[in-house]
Amino acid sequence: MSILELEEKSVEEAIARACEQLQLPREQLDIEIISKGSSGIFGIVGAKKAKIRVTPKVLPATAVAERAKMVLTEILKHVDLPTVVEAENKEDYVYLNIISNGSGLLIGKRGKTLNALQYLVSKILQQEFTESLSIVVDTENYRTKREGSLTELALQLSEKVKRTLRPLTTGPMNSQDRRIIHLALKEDHDVRTKSKGEGNLRRVVIYPVRRGKKPQNKITVTEQEA
CATH class of the missing domain: 3.30.1370.50 (R3H-like domain)
Incomplete structure (x- = not known):
């Protein structure tokens, strides 16, 4: 079962973020409040964030794909190229396809840049979910070719x-x-x-x-x- 731990200014904000990341309504989440947080003195000194641990009652494949898509989209914001990411659930992995007019730069020599992007997305998702997730990042059908x-x-x-x-x-x-x-x-x-x-x-x-x-x-x- 996947487990997600989040910190925000309040418990409600943390829950809202969990729902957004997992693409699931609140009623489909098991929520454990680790810390309610505190505002501290005058809302500044000694302030602590609220922390929750969230376990989806059922983790749909579409939720994993959407989260993987969000992660890759965020990474690509640091690349000076217009890109659009498509996500698709295959039989035993999530397939992420990058649409861009600079696919050659995204692929790199022998696919090194593409492999690096795939590694980053996989590592980030592994930190958020305890179950093993297989991610494939592709562009211009490079993997098949x-x-x-x-x-x-x-x-x-x-x-x-x-x-x-x-x-x-x-x-x-x-x-x-x-x-x-x-x-x-x-x-x-x-x-x-x-x-x-x-x-x-x-x-x-x-x-x-x-x-x-x-x-x-x-x-x-x-x-x-x-």
């Missing part, structure tokens, strides 16, 4: 490995790109894949499989394994 080009690369490298019977190594890749390579070759029993290296230098190595030997890594690839 990137997946297609990496899948094609994986198939080309696989064919070369099978032809030469020698392993090949990709260039440095982030975890998402490595995952695409692993999954693209998951059903090819003539090769096997393995990630090697540390941090930003981590790569995927594609090995030939000798006839009669069963590949060892033809399993579902998790983010950690990638």
Whole structure:
């Protein structure tokens, strides 16, 4: 269950903010008042904010998507580009699409800027909600295009490995790109894949499989394994 802790000048203001962030009416929230706060002396000295802990009775997927959209919109206000954010609930993640005439700048080299935005939104939501949330930030359908080009690369490298019977190594890749390579070759029993290296230098190595030997890594690839 998701838990949200907020501080405002008064309990009522904190509750109103919780309703706005979660996109839920007050009656659908379990509200615990941690501190009622105080105005202090003359409303200045010793003033303390009210603090509440809010747990949604039911957290609709639409509420998570709207909150993710709000967070990304706030971040993009610091970018000198006109942007509009669209949010959509997919099967097991929230998809955020940025509409802008400066998509190239938002994508960055090999998607680095887009990945950074995705990381920031994910981290902020993780602080607000206790449950695991998967966020994907995209623009100009970059993620799909990137997946297609990496899948094609994986198939080309696989064919070369099978032809030469020698392993090949990709260039440095982030975890998402490595995952695409692993999954693209998951059903090819003539090769096997393995990630090697540390941090930003981590790569995927594609090995030939000798006839009669069963590949060892033809399993579902998790983010950690990638």
